[in-house]
Amino acid sequence: DxxxxxxxxxxxxxxxxxxxxxxxxxxxxxYMYWYRQDPGHGLRLIxxxxxxxxxxxxxxxxxxxxxxxxxxxxxxxxxxxxxxxxSVYFCAISGRGNNEQFFGPGTRLTVL
Amino acid sequence: xxxVEQHPSTLSVQEGDSAVIKCTYSDSASNYFPxxxxxxxxxxxxxxxxxxxxxxxxxxxxxxxxxxxxxxxSLHITETQPEDSAVYFCAALYYVTGNQFYFGTGTSLTxxx
Numbered sequence: 001d002x003x004x005x006x007x008x009x010x011x012x013x014x015x016x017x018x019x020x021x022x023x024x025x026x027x028x029x030x031y032m033y034w035y036r037q038d039p040g041h042g043l044r045l046i047x048x049x050x051x052x053x054x055x056x057x058x059x060x061x062x063x064x065x066x067x068x069x070x071x072x073x074x075x076x077x078x079x080x081x082x083x084x085x086x087s088v089y090f091c092a093i094s095g096r097g098n099n100e101q102f103f104g105p106g107t108r109l110t111v112l
Numbered sequence: 113x114x115x116v117e118q119h120p121s122t123l124s125v126q127e128g129d130s131a132v133i134k135c136t137y138s139d140s141a142s143n144y145f146p147x148x149x150x151x152x153x154x155x156x157x158x159x160x161x162x163x164x165x166x167x168x169x170x171x172x173x174x175x176x177x178x179x180x181x182x183x184x185x186s187l188h189i190t191e192t193q194p195e196d197s198a199v200y201f202c203a204a205l206y207y208v209t210g211n212q213f214y215f216g217t218g219t220s221l222t223x224x225x
Contacts, residue, residue, distance in 0.1 A: 031211055042118075042201055042217040043156070050210030058212065059113065090155065092213075099144045099205055101213060103155040 003027045006091050006104040014112050019078040021107050023091030025071075030095030032074035034058075034066060036087040037106075043090065049074055081111045114139045114206040118216025125192050126224050133219045135202035136184040142214075144205035145185045147176060150218075151198045159200075160187070192223045 003026035013019050023032060034046040035058075045058030047066040055066050063085060065077045078085055091104040115138040125131050137145075143164040148156035162169045162176045162185065169176050173192075178185040189196055202216040 033213070035215075040217060043203075043215040045212060045214070048210060048212065054210075056209045059214075094211065094213075099146075099211065100158055100161065101146065101203075102158065103148075105155050 004091060004093050004102060004104040006089075006107050008107060009105065010108045012110045012112065013081055015082055016080050019081050019109065019111075021076045021089055021091075021109070023074045023076070023104055025074075025093045027093060027096075027102075028071060029093040031093060031101075032068065033092040033094070033101070034064070034074070034076045035090045035092065036060065036085075037090060038087050046076065046089075081109075083111050085109065086111045113208070113212070114142055114204050114214040116202060116204050116214045116216045118202050118219060120219060121217065122220045122222075124222045124224060127192060127194060129192055131189045131192055131196070131221055131223075133187045133200055133202070133221070134184060135186070135204075135216050136182075137204040137214075138183065139204075139206055140180070140183065142204040142206045145176070145178060146203050146205075146213075147174075147187050148201045148203065149198045150201065156201060189221075192221075194223050194225050197221055197223045 007022045033048040035043040044060045049055045049068040068074045089107045094101040118135045146161040149159045150156040175188045199218045203213045
């Protein structure tokens, strides 16, 4: 599946704790994305990266930060998790010149 | 930014019938429109896409049409089979500082045997 992995795959945490999700690719794609998926909302873009150290906000970026220090890794951090951030988080990659986007397996995050 | 609307939210068809899902987008600068299929508990998978310089694209039983003037695009599935049952998402690619994808809210398709 396009050489993209996410860790952890499942996480339960408590309100107020920091959480970091990792996305790793072996495809050398330029773009990496973080989405959240919630019932009735489809997939919503949190942040994306268009190169090492180059990131930008998506439509639901409040409460999240990202970092990309290497082409293959894109980290999503919830500085202080809230119950509204309970969701399934998908990483995606793109950028082989044809705009095709491929998704990772997802991380199910529950904030109690 | 871009806004993508998708209809219907649920769709049930008899096996062998056709299914059509429609999406509209708001910004004429969007130039790439993929469709994804997501089975329960799985990741979205790209099934077909279309670029703004093309009006129609087919791949076996699935096809996508694009009307740039009206800013809408549609997914057509013919001869539906039970394994087509899934949630389908449309998306539009919009360029800001980089490529951003905006997704519709999804259509849950059920194919009744």
